[in-house]
Amino acid sequence: MSTKIPVTVLGATGVVGQRFVRRLANHPLFRVEHLAASERSAGKRYRDACAWRLDGEPYGGLGDQVMAEGTPEFALSPVIFSALDTGPAKELEPAFARAGAMVFSNAAAFRMSPEVPLLVPEVNADHLGLLEVQRHHHGWTGGIVTNANCTATVLVMALAPLHQAFGIEAVMMTSMQAISGAGYPGVASLDILGNVIPFIRNEEPKVEEETPKMLGRFTGKDVELAPMLVSALCHRVPVIEGHTEAVSVKLKGNPSLDAVRDAWLAWRPEPQRLKLFSAPPVPIHVHTLEDRPQVRRDVETDEGMSVHVGRLRPCPILGVKFALLGHNTERGAAGGSILNAELAHAKGYLR
Amino acid sequence: MSTKIPVTVLGATGVVGQRFVRRLANHPLFRVEHLAASERSAGKRYRDACAWRLDGEPYGGLGDQVMAEGTPEFALSPVIFSALDTGPAKELEPAFARAGAMVFSNAAAFRMSPEVPLLVPEVNADHLGLLEVQRHHHGWTGGIVTNANCTATVLVMALAPLHQAFGIEAVMMTSMQAISGAGYPGVASLDILGNVIPFIRNEEPKVEEETPKMLGRFTGKDVELAPMLVSALCHRVPVIEGHTEAVSVKLKGNPSLDAVRDAWLAWRPEPQRLKLFSAPPVPIHVHTLEDRPQVRRDVETDEGMSVHVGRLRPCPILGVKFALLGHNTERGAAGGSILNAELAHAKGYLR
Amino acid sequence: MSTKIPVTVLGATGVVGQRFVRRLANHPLFRVEHLAASERSAGKRYRDACAWRLDGEPYGGLGDQVMAEGTPEFALSPVIFSALDTGPAKELEPAFARAGAMVFSNAAAFRMSPEVPLLVPEVNADHLGLLEVQRHHHGWTGGIVTNANCTATVLVMALAPLHQAFGIEAVMMTSMQAISGAGYPGVASLDILGNVIPFIRNEEPKVEEETPKMLGRFTGKDVELAPMLVSALCHRVPVIEGHTEAVSVKLKGNPSLDAVRDAWLAWRPEPQRLKLFSAPPVPIHVHTLEDRPQVRRDVETDEGMSVHVGRLRPCPILGVKFALLGHNTERGAAGGSILNAELAHAKGYLR
Amino acid sequence: MSTKIPVTVLGATGVVGQRFVRRLANHPLFRVEHLAASERSAGKRYRDACAWRLDGEPYGGLGDQVMAEGTPEFALSPVIFSALDTGPAKELEPAFARAGAMVFSNAAAFRMSPEVPLLVPEVNADHLGLLEVQRHHHGWTGGIVTNANCTATVLVMALAPLHQAFGIEAVMMTSMQAISGAGYPGVASLDILGNVIPFIRNEEPKVEEETPKMLGRFTGKDVELAPMLVSALCHRVPVIEGHTEAVSVKLKGNPSLDAVRDAWLAWRPEPQRLKLFSAPPVPIHVHTLEDRPQVRRDVETDEGMSVHVGRLRPCPILGVKFALLGHNTERGAAGGSILNAELAHAKGYLR
Incomplete structure (x- = not known):
């Protein structure tokens, strides 16, 4: 367990956030360090902040984990999975990248930014190379990778x-x-x-x-x-x-x-x-x-x-x-982002 | 009432047949003379042969009418509305046309026959002219007009x-x-x-x-x-x-x-x-x-x-x-056929 | 038209409010004087404030009517039909009754009040007599009649x-x-x-x-x-x-x-x-x-x-x-309230 | 594998039959010997006779198995799981019991027969004792156990x-x-x-x-x-x-x-x-x-x-x-019958 990469799930209480949590519950590479959502949820246990709607183990076994506020100050991990809405994503995802995290985002905010990979690993694995451009351009040590609509x-x-x-x-x-x-x-x-x-x-x-x-x-x-x-x-x-x-x-x-x-x-x-x-x-x-x-x-x-x-x-x-x-919320959302992170790991983009 | 044109509904018990009956219940031009379906229904009252599924007055007010066998021998009227399946339509619709009836059909059997109008009155009212070709070709006094899929x-x-x-x-x-x-x-x-x-x-x-x-x-x-x-x-x-x-x-x-x-x-x-x-x-x-x-x-x-x-x-x-x-069963089926008959009447094709 | 009783619909934009409006559009006894809803809607045309969801004529033909704020100051009529939620109803319905209106309410706020008739005209028409008790008790000239859940x-x-x-x-x-x-x-x-x-x-x-x-x-x-x-x-x-x-x-x-x-x-x-x-x-x-x-x-x-x-x-x-x-939103809501008002009228409770 | 008990699934192509097959695919105690249905299916491969509607491995991995006619002559196994309709069940289940098979039936035919256990293992495991009565009464070596509606x-x-x-x-x-x-x-x-x-x-x-x-x-x-x-x-x-x-x-x-x-x-x-x-x-x-x-x-x-x-x-x-x-087709049908057979096995009723 100790060798797994710690990750944060932003927007962990929503439809896609829950799928992130379920998929990460038994992931060989990642472990959930922070469950984050809006300020309103911070400090609550995940089971109290979240109306769990999936089958399988409720709350991905993390029902008792206390939620953090979804900012770099409180929820920084080397890897961030973002199920944020476009508005918050626009502000928070660059903040995490600037703080050194690799953000794998399901939000629409940066999909069409020229220096952001719009990644589907089967389709355009080489687009990950944009991360170099992105880091150079912004002076970030982290970065943003999005999946598509x-x-x-x-x-x-x-x-x-x-x-x-x-x-x-x-x-x-x-x-x-x-x-x-x-x-x-x-x-x-x-x-x-x-x-x-x-x-x-x-x-x-x-x-x-x-x-x-x-x-x-x-x-x-x-x-x-x-x-x-x-x-x-x-x-x-x-x-x-x-x-x-x-x-x-x-x-x-x-x-x-x-x-x-x-x-x-x-x-x-x-x-x-x-x-x-x-x-x-x-x-x-x-x-x-x-x-x-x-x-x-x-x-x-x-x-x-x-x-x-x-x-x-x-x-x-x-x-x-x-x-x-x-599947719109797996291949088209949570599963897609996690596969993106797996590819980034295999290609050496995660430290 | 006596001046209305008598009509037969073939396939009167089905989803489209019931809509024919409901539309004809208070029609200013037509009155239902025969309700016909398969041999099996002949002799039964409509209410007993038919599981009525529409709202409005059940059985279009014709629940007590005794059903006829759907052949020219038992169910000939000047106008025939056909809600038959393709198979029976292939055989019965020409038989009615030969016997002098104008058949307005919802079946697929003759839609693509070169001499049969595939009629939507708003779209191709002049195609009704094919009836002359059809009658000449077959020596019929009646004829077949179809609506489309x-x-x-x-x-x-x-x-x-x-x-x-x-x-x-x-x-x-x-x-x-x-x-x-x-x-x-x-x-x-x-x-x-x-x-x-x-x-x-x-x-x-x-x-x-x-x-x-x-x-x-x-x-x-x-x-x-x-x-x-x-x-x-x-x-x-x-x-x-x-x-x-x-x-x-x-x-x-x-x-x-x-x-x-x-x-x-x-x-x-x-x-x-x-x-x-x-x-x-x-x-x-x-x-x-x-x-x-x-x-x-x-x-x-x-x-x-x-x-x-x-x-x-x-x-x-x-x-x-x-x-x-x-609406697939009105404009696209029963209502369409009846509008076809109204156009044919206005154009002098119904005696 | 001039002899019809003017009425106000409170909560006119909602699911039940729209049914009130549709039913009142051609009512022989009542005509809509005020369409009222929250402060937010006041001043807007009904068609702009309301996402009409019923079939039949959109907005009951009142799409261009300007909405009023739903208080006695701005929306008083002799008869009030209330589709308010419980919270606002608790405050506003007595205010209208005090101002002299007869309120026919679909809200739960006063259903179980001892002096308020919980009226279904077929069932307990005589309960309207509670209006006398109610007026006496509160010193109102108007009154409140509710329909049930x-x-x-x-x-x-x-x-x-x-x-x-x-x-x-x-x-x-x-x-x-x-x-x-x-x-x-x-x-x-x-x-x-x-x-x-x-x-x-x-x-x-x-x-x-x-x-x-x-x-x-x-x-x-x-x-x-x-x-x-x-x-x-x-x-x-x-x-x-x-x-x-x-x-x-x-x-x-x-x-x-x-x-x-x-x-x-x-x-x-x-x-x-x-x-x-x-x-x-x-x-x-x-x-x-x-x-x-x-x-x-x-x-x-x-x-x-x-x-x-x-x-x-x-x-x-x-x-x-x-x-x-x-029917929950007709007999169980809008239609029920209007029938209550018709009974009250027939019994001489409306001036 | 060779030590598993061979079983027949009667009515294997239907909604419940398919669930029997899926559950038996990897069962530790039973293996499917015969897939049987009506005469019409006999001789066909299961994949051709059956429109598979469940998720998981199609045809329970038995798509190529050739179906047998569902009579003791062609489909006798020590254990029979019956997903037959009431009519055929009435005739065929006793025939299998007479031929020595233990029939675990989902059909309604014999549920209320006094000597047939209506078994839910959690509820009335001891009712299995009726099998002795049943065998004595009919002179069968096999028997019939039903699950309930x-x-x-x-x-x-x-x-x-x-x-x-x-x-x-x-x-x-x-x-x-x-x-x-x-x-x-x-x-x-x-x-x-x-x-x-x-x-x-x-x-x-x-x-x-x-x-x-x-x-x-x-x-x-x-x-x-x-x-x-x-x-x-x-x-x-x-x-x-x-x-x-x-x-x-x-x-x-x-x-x-x-x-x-x-x-x-x-x-x-x-x-x-x-x-x-x-x-x-x-x-x-x-x-x-x-x-x-x-x-x-x-x-x-x-x-x-x-x-x-x-x-x-x-x-x-x-x-x-x-x-x-x-779950009506698992606990209430296929899964229930198989659990019945597991109980019968544990209690020594299966040879």
Whole structure:
């Protein structure tokens, strides 16, 4: 235990914060040093500050741990996992980086900052190199690494092998997103029971701008956005966990469906080769049953860290269309951030 | 009452059949002469043969009417509304047409037959002219008029004014469809509660082939398909009534969003000019609230006969995208067929 | 129009307030003079202050009306409909009564006050007599009339004819309550989708104490509680509108099931005899189908003003059990209050 | 492996059958010899005959096993787990017993037969003694052991320690039952989305007659029914897995709530003492949070083998009321039958 790296969870009481805590409870590399949230929670035991909503051991076994105020003064650890909202993240995450911590953030605040890696380890492990740029630029000893919007993360997992194999010219993505993505209390039941809401604030721009950054090329000093058109149409549906995405894609050279399938099946990116602890053995499951993947039945596979594709078929407009599914609060949030930290550790970015 | 046109409802016990009966209960033009279904129901009272599932007056006030066997021998009326499945429709609808009846069908059997109008009165009223071709070709005194697949019907309502104003080159449509579209018992609750199913058998091909026919040009002897690319991605979601569609469209000349909105607002097609009984006063409602239309809140407007658009915005790939909503078992089924018959009456096709 | 009684709706922007407004839009007796809510809304147009969530004409046609602050100084009318929360109701309702208004309240604040009628017109019309006691006691020219908790209101509608015919000794009631009962945003979707919550704060005590008051005897100066045992077990379920109740009841003399059914069928209480505008023609619908009433299918009957019973059968413990259903935000809230005002008008309590 | 007892699963393709297979996949005592279903499935591989609907390894790893016809001629093993419907069970289960097999049945066919144990190991382990009576009576070398209706099983788990500690005089139970209890396809989604159905065929009589048998006293030659009144009010709600029950109970001597709680907490019945493989370490979880247990959050605890109580409070009519929750297709079906077999093995009833 003593050799594990101490970490802080910022925003530990929320929907994503709880998933951080649960995942870290038995992590081989990290141990929770500080559970932090707003000033209001500081000094309370985690079990008193937090309405635990996950199955498994309540409070990740940390119910009696006393919460700290979420500032560098009270909650500094070498590694910070941030489940903060955008507003607080904007202020606090740089403060922690300046104080020497490596911040792995789930917040939107710095995702599009040129010197911040928007990291999905299977997709763009080399973007971690931006940390050097960042440290040099700010004079920090720590740094900030973000994961992407949940919908964009799931999308880019399916796109990366196609982009590597063929090059992507355009992607149309219509999402049907779970309510957990809105946090707690989040979506009112009166709004979503038996309904579809064709709007999620800021979601479409995030997908449209984060996707080309994630698929972009690291030049050694910045990331060149991938030159592709992205159009997102985002919906909330009465599903608890997991985002379903209907994707049409235009690939260079119009490869066959078999070639597309083979690109997915052959994909064996770095986290799998490095056998990172939170990396799923197979990052993309290719379904063959005509009505799969289905979110309620498939989303918990591999503790939500893999994504699922299926219904691969020709698109009369863009060439190829398929169904896609991923776990928004695991792969798209807590699990993704922890995998980012595991990659950073493997690459020597954590002291 | 005596001057109303007698009609038969085929498949009167099902989800769509019941909506036919309810709509016809107080119709100014038609009166129900025969309620027909399978042999098994013949001779039973409607209330005994039918598990009524709609609100309003049970059995449309016809609970005591004795059901007939659904063949021309036992259930011939001048007008037939058919809610049959494809298999029986294939055999029975031509038999009724041959016997002199005008069949207004909700079945898929003859939708793509070159001499059968695939009619949405707001969209292609002139396609009714195919009846002459049809009668000449088969030597029938009656005829068959079909309405389209429910998803395609809703789509084409929103597309028609754009096609007329600008011309459509390509349409990408992702649907989130209600369970009522699958009839009763239809979708198992174990399959759909808290889930999204990314597959509906035959739905995507129907949308992709029926849309260009509906938007096609009647030449006097056939319908030239509209030369547009259509791509459909169809999903079942836990919604009771109403299909939500996420649409991206490529229009000739790249008109502005304002021009698109104006085309919808200015649209005043024939059923509205003729003030047909089942025609909604405004066929397309253009929503301005950022999170509307929403299926549970908007779908019953105008007894489900109008469609709803909203969230008009630029699409980085095709130019324009918007949210669309319509009632699958009213505008897309029973109400649509009855409106077809009203148009045929106004145009002198019913004796 | 000029002869209609001017009314104020307090709490006009909420779930119940909107139903008040919709019901009053075309009311033959009342017209909306003031729409009032918190200070924050005062001065705004109703359409800007209110996220309208009902079908039918948006904002009850009053979207452009400017809202008033909900105090006697700014929003006094002869009749006040209050959809306030308990806290503000405690202070504001007596202020309006003191200022001369008749307050018909949906709030819990004064339901159990000895001199306040807890009124369901079909059940205890004579309790209105408490107004004399109340005015005398406080020196008011106005007064306060409350309706009961929604669950208790539905229950007492089914119990009243049995209590009148036989006398009730004990009632066990297990509720399965709609989310609309919690207002908006109310129940978080993460809490209720695919779930049952076996707890609603304060709900069980309300049912247990309000039921004997409503069924109690007005002595001329107070209400003697009906001497019966009441036990309530309340649950939230994923239903939008309408409370389902499973009821077992012990009746004096152990009447037959037929006698119970006859008591319901024969019940013709005062609002129906007076033909009050909002009174349903038949207050209790007695279902005979073995699986009815069902909330989604039956709750909107009579605009939610009647209740539904079914599945009448022997209870091995208390004698009789049955299924019960009623509309929580209409009969149990807005519609109930308006019917109370109609009764008060018919009885000469409104000037 | 060779020392494990070979078993047959009858009705292996259904909702409960699949759970049998999944539980048996890694069972220390049993191995699946035959997967059997209707004649129609015989000869097919399990993966082809079965639409697998559970998470975890598909087909329990037995996807390639060829299915047998479910008769003693083709599918005899020493132990039979039956997930048959009542009709086939009536004929086939005695045939297997006659052929020497011990049948552990989930079917209703023989539950109330005087010589058949209606077994819940925590509750009435000694009822297994009926097997001697049964074998003597029929001249069988095998035998039939049934588990109870799912709702009754969950109920009796909570009642048993109270009956042992105090004696039960009356139980009123209102259920809110999951759709999985109706099998697949089971409940139509059009019937249950956003709805409550106050009727489940035969469910109430089963609970009312099976409960006193399970809590009855084994005399050595038969079971004396426990002399208690039981009243059940059963509902279907839109929940996937798990039955919620609202229970009121009359106990002899009117013990305090603390005494009731202590009876649950102190309960340590035989399967827990024997540490049977499928027995949960704690059979009853006593919740203290005011809004728990909740089915979606708690039902999967201990793989669905424990039950949950909470909200213990006084009942004005019967003395004590509480919320109860259990897993209908695990504790109430597959898991229950397997635990029965484990008990029979521990007691020497399996050769």
